[in-house]
Amino acid sequence: MKILILKKEKKILEIEGFAVFFSTEKGQLELLNNHCSLISMISSGIIKIYSNFFLENEFLLEKEIKLEKEIKLEKEIKLEKEIKLEKEIKLEKEIKILWNKNTTILKIKINSGFLKLKNNKIIFLV
Numbered sequence: 001m002k003i004l005i006l007k008k009e010k011k012i013l014e015i016e017g018f019a020v021f022f023s024t025e026k027g028q029l030e031l032l033n034n035h036c037s038l039i040s041m042i043s044s045g046i047i048k049i050y051s052n053f054f055l056e057n058e059f060l061l062e063k064e065i066k067l068e069k070e071i072k073l074e075k076e077i078k079l080e081k082e083i084k085l086e087k088e089i090k091l092e093k094e095i096k097i098l099w100n101k102n103t104t105i106l107k108i109k110i111n112s113g114f115l116k117l118k119n120n121k122i123i124f125l126v
Helices: 056-072 080-095
Strands: 002-007 009-015 019-024 029-030 038-042 045-051 094-100 103-110 112-119 121-126
Touching: 009 045, 009 103, 019 038
Parallel strands: 002 121
Antiparallel strands: 002 009, 019 029, 019 045, 038 112, 045 103, 094 103, 112 121
């Protein structure tokens, strides 16, 4: 299933996964491939995404290159953009990546939000 996590109209993460765990007011919820449509409120906690897609090199390298470009630009931009850079770096620290044989596990810390699942596509608004 396709998993998309958005925060203030900005895409945090987009990945294919086979299982997602998150907390609601009534407890822990698990969504698997081809789950029926669902709309739910999400409580503060951690969203766990299980994927067969191996992210170690691509995800970290992409973020490292992005960070290097932003650091080079930092010298040329105003204080306002420097504050934005600090927020983006802080955001990346909220995503933890673990590997277990052929499975990648992403853990994303959130305060609260909403979830929409339709046609095997999950959208988190956090």
